[in-house]
Amino acid sequence: MPDSSSIEARIAKLAADLDSLSVDVAHDEASRKRLMGVVMATKAKVESPIETIWGLIMSPHAPASLMVLIRAGVLAALVAAGKPQTSKALAASTGASEALLIRLMRPLVALGVFRETALHTYAATPISQTLMAPPLLGGYQFMFDLATRALANLPRYLEKTGFAHVDGAPGPFQDCNHTQDGLFAYLEKDPAMMANFNAFMAGSIANRPDWFTTFDVQGIVLAGAKTDAEAVLLVDVAGGQGHDIAAFQHAFPAAPGKLVLQELPAVLDSIPVAALAAQIERQKIDFFEAQPVQGARAYYLRYIFHDWPDAACVHIMTHIAAAMERGYSKLIIFEWILPETDVPLYPALLDVNMMALLNGRERTEEQWSGLLGQAGLQVVRFHKAGADAEGLIEAELADQEMVRP
Numbered sequence: 001m002p003d004s005s006s007i008e009a010r011i012a013k014l015a016a017d018l019d020s021l022s023v024d025v026a027h028d029e030a031s032r033k034r035l036m037g038v039v040m041a042t043k044a045k046v047e048s049p050i051e052t053i054w055g056l057i058m059s060p061h062a063p064a065s066l067m068v069l070i071r072a073g074v075l076a077a078l079v080a081a082g083k084p085q086t087s088k089a090l091a092a093s094t095g096a097s098e099a100l101l102i103r104l105m106r107p108l109v110a111l112g113v114f115r116e117t118a119l120h121t122y123a124a125t126p127i128s129q130t131l132m133a134p135p136l137l138g139g140y141q142f143m144f145d146l147a148t149r150a151l152a153n154l155p156r157y158l159e160k161t162g163f164a165h166v167d168g169a170p171g172p173f174q175d176c177n178h179t180q181d182g183l184f185a186y187l188e189k190d191p192a193m194m195a196n197f198n199a200f201m202a203g204s205i206a207n208r209p210d211w212f213t214t215f216d217v218q219g220i221v222l223a224g225a226k227t228d229a230e231a232v233l234l235v236d237v238a239g240g241q242g243h244d245i246a247a248f249q250h251a252f253p254a255a256p257g258k259l260v261l262q263e264l265p266a267v268l269d270s271i272p273v274a275a276l277a278a279q280i281e282r283q284k285i286d287f288f289e290a291q292p293v294q295g296a297r298a299y300y301l302r303y304i305f306h307d308w309p310d311a312a313c314v315h316i317m318t319h320i321a322a323a324m325e326r327g328y329s330k331l332i333i334f335e336w337i338l339p340e341t342d343v344p345l346y347p348a349l350l351d352v353n354m355m356a357l358l359n360g361r362e363r364t365e366e367q368w369s370g371l372l373g374q375a376g377l378q379v380v381r382f383h384k385a386g387a388d389a390e391g392l393i394e395a396e397l398a399d400q401e402m403v404r405p
């Protein structure tokens with residue numbers, strides 16, 4: 001057994017190496033991710049099972065504390081101040097109890113969300129400053145209020161169903177909110193939370209790259225696209241407030257054909273007129289009804305199918321298939337393609353999130369092929385960007401006769 005002084009010396013050397021490495025990888029995303037993977041894998045080996053279990057049990061407490069400070073206006077007040085604030089001053093400016101603030105600040109200071117600069121005096125950190133960005137602030141509130149509530153209810157709900165697979169409404173979300181509504185109908189009745197959700201979707205989630213910077217858009221969409229005035233190049237089906245198609249238009253200003261953003265009426269109505277370039281046509285739709293654009297080069301859907309159980313996905317896909325031109329139109333899906341084994345933590349967690357919130361799911365290649373097949377479509381190619389990233393599923397009308405809705 002190595003003596004403890006040599007172990008101490010090795011730990012000190014490792015700490016120093018990690019410290020300098022963390023600075024060196026700060027601007028090299030691939031190396032930074034690799035280092036994070038190594039650190040997490042090492043943590044899992046070094047941590048005792050009891051520490052791991054206790055970490056899981058205690059993990060909701062910090063997000064709840066932070067949510068209170070967001071709602072009470074403390075986060076915004078601290079970030080806006082740009083300098084340390086006492087608990088007394090924060091309590092006076094927000095109306096929250098000073099004793100409450102002091103208690104909730106403790107775990108967040110321990111996690112580095114805020115900094116304690118003196119007794120009961122706090123300052124923002126890069127974490128709290130970053131959290132003020134609308135996509136993150138909206139996303140945090142949406143996820144905490146709706147997803148976390150549905151997730152907390154998941155065990156009780158599943159116990160009631162005899163642990164049946166979640167495959168449609170009513171599911172955990174309906175059960176904990178005592179509603180028949182799905183998430184999107186629910187959001188329509190809560191405009192403030194819908195604004196949080198739309199801001200969340202509009203931001204590039206966790207700095208994920210756009211599909212057109214990762215995949216071969218030239219080969220998949222642009223090459224062979226029709227150039228006549230009426231031709232539609234790309235339909236962003238359920239594209240939120242248009243952030244994705246706007247970025248596409250910005251990246252390919254000379255691409256031939258029209259760009260169409262389709263969404264539910266309430267979402268389209270929430271987009272200011274000047275927010276999107278005039279070249280982007282807006283169209284109100286319900287994707288459970290007939291697809292109004294016939295024969296587009298590409299029907300693009302990002303983060304749509306994981307929101308829905310299989311039967312609903314086939315329904316949506318069947319309507320798109322009915323509008324596609326054989327040998328020309330493509331269905332392009334930008335979502336996770338789960339590996340069969342060793343699924344990375346983030347998409348594995350997202351799958352559980354989809355179950356609790358939307359009765360939806362993430363899918364493997366085999367599951368994607370099965371769904372598309374039921375809608376009269378076939379996979380041309382699964383384009384992958386690594387196990388820890390979303391992939392692009394390129395599909396076309398299947399060789400056999402198309403299924404009509």
Ligand SMILES: C[S@@+](CC[C@H](N)C(=O)[O-])C[C@H]1O[C@@H](n2cnc3c(N)ncnc32)[C@H](O)[C@@H]1O
Binds near residue numbers: 184202240287288304
């Ligand atoms: C998870 S968001 C994805 C939005 C966007 N594609 C993105 O990646 O940011 C799902 C979107 O589906 C839209 N949606 C839900 N039900 C719909 C329906 N029946 N018809 C059309 N859009 C719908 C929602 O309004 C929401 O913007």
